[in-house]
Amino acid sequence: MHASPPPDLVLLNARLADGAELVDIHLGGGLIRSIGTRPPGPPGPAASGPPPAGAGPDAERLGRAERLDCAGRVVIPGLIESHLHLDKALLDRERPNPDGTLAGAIAVTGTLKRAFTAKDVRDRARAVLDDAVANGTTLVRAHPDVDPIVGLLALDVMLELREEYRGVVDLQVVAFPQEGVLRAEGTLDLLREALRRGADVIGGCTYNEDGLTDCRRQVDLVLDLAVEFGVPADLHADFADDAADPRFAMAGYIAEAVTERGLGGRVALGHMTSLAGRPAAERGKVLAALAAAGVAVVPLPATDMHLNGRADTVNPRRGVAPVRELWAAGVTCAYSSNNVRNAFTPYGNADLLEVGLFLAQTGHLSGPEDLARVLAMATTGAARVVGIADRYGLRPGAAADLVVLDTHNVRDVLLDRPARTAVIKGGRIVARSTRSTDLLFRTS
The missing domain is CATH 3.20.20.140 (Metal-dependent hydrolases)
Structure with missing residues (x-):
């Protein structure tokens, strides 16, 4: 269905394991390029705008990449x-x-x-x-x-x-x-x-x-x-x-x-x-x-x-x-x-x-x-x-086939039956789902 390669995609603040730091996952060329934690402090230009001069090819790629903030949601392999x-x-x-x-x-x-x-x-x-x-x-x-x-x-x-x-x-x-x-x-x-x-x-x-x-x-x-x-x-x-x-x-x-x-x-x-x-x-x-x-x-x-x-x-x-x-x-x-x-x-x-x-x-x-x-x-x-x-898997060099799940705990993935916030095939988002609930009462 897709002939042209997708642009790079970075999944920000992804949860791979309970109790571990959130990570950023950089996808490019149909593969996982890197998985790493962000340095402490506010996000720099590479995460919010064009890369600084002389930053090198990796930062340039990241600067042009699309971003999806997982906000602590769980990411699993496809x-x-x-x-x-x-x-x-x-x-x-x-x-x-x-x-x-x-x-x-x-x-x-x-x-x-x-x-x-x-x-x-x-x-x-x-x-x-x-x-x-x-x-x-x-x-x-x-x-x-x-x-x-x-x-x-x-x-x-x-x-x-x-x-x-x-x-x-x-x-x-x-x-x-x-x-x-x-x-x-x-x-x-x-x-x-x-x-x-x-x-x-x-x-x-x-x-x-x-x-x-x-x-x-x-x-x-x-x-x-x-x-x-x-x-x-x-x-x-x-x-x-x-x-x-x-x-x-x-x-x-x-x-x-x-x-x-x-x-x-x-x-x-x-x-x-x-x-x-x-x-x-x-x-x-x-x-x-x-x-x-x-x-x-x-x-x-x-x-x-x-x-x-x-x-x-x-x-x-x-x-x-x-x-x-x-x-x-x-x-x-x-x-x-x-x-x-x-x-x-x-x-x-x-x-x-x-x-x-x-x-x-x-x-x-x-x-x-x-x-x-x-x-x-x-x-x-x-x-x-x-x-x-x-x-296959969650590691650099593996195919960029991933699922972002609308739950914040890996241990609860099966129990929560979470919505699929993003389904990613070869580094391209191919499906999304959402689920919303409105409680129409208040107990106190």
């Missing part, structure tokens, strides 16, 4: 939606899930996909992308379906949107076989063509095969494509209340297969809810294997809580991956919205702070340390999942 189905968003208005189950969601969506058009997919995806940007998201990993029902239509739309939104939000496109690979004849050829057309990531959906042998075969095929095309892999796996059905106990096999191919750090698994339903000792071994293999896990709490536990008549299970245990095992973690207002998840606004608070509530996570780690799952953790950690 939020990352590491797992989002833009092509299937907003379908609930057409046909909701009849029974609230995963099977029902797949069936309803499979029927609706037969009527997809490029315009329909594009319009719904744009609506959610716009919401995501307004809510502070600077990168989305999108999972369009690739299968004999919809072909490459949705993937082609995502590739177009990747260019359309360039400079506003980065879009990583996953070739995702929702209907399975072996079960849906012709899907493997479609996945190859998707990668040739420019898909960034190869996807998988292990549980949608007919048996354990085919599930393992799908893992092998998907990871072999990752090696062949030099792309990361992102699989939906182990999405059930427990591991009674072996199709939902694939984590150990996946860890072995990733290690065999040297793909550590380049494979993510979404959902992984059946981990929570395995015995504690068994669960510990699986988590250790995932950590050792460098396999990331992305819980999707809005979907996972909605679809799981439906057959339980007493003490319904949460059906969410055990986040605290993932942390303790050293597994790289993110979380994401997954779906927005469709048969899989009839809720949502592509707001990662809202999803993070829900994850904390459902995962027995509380207090400043836990909430800080949850927030990090949508920032630094997600950056590792999507492969941009080397150019």
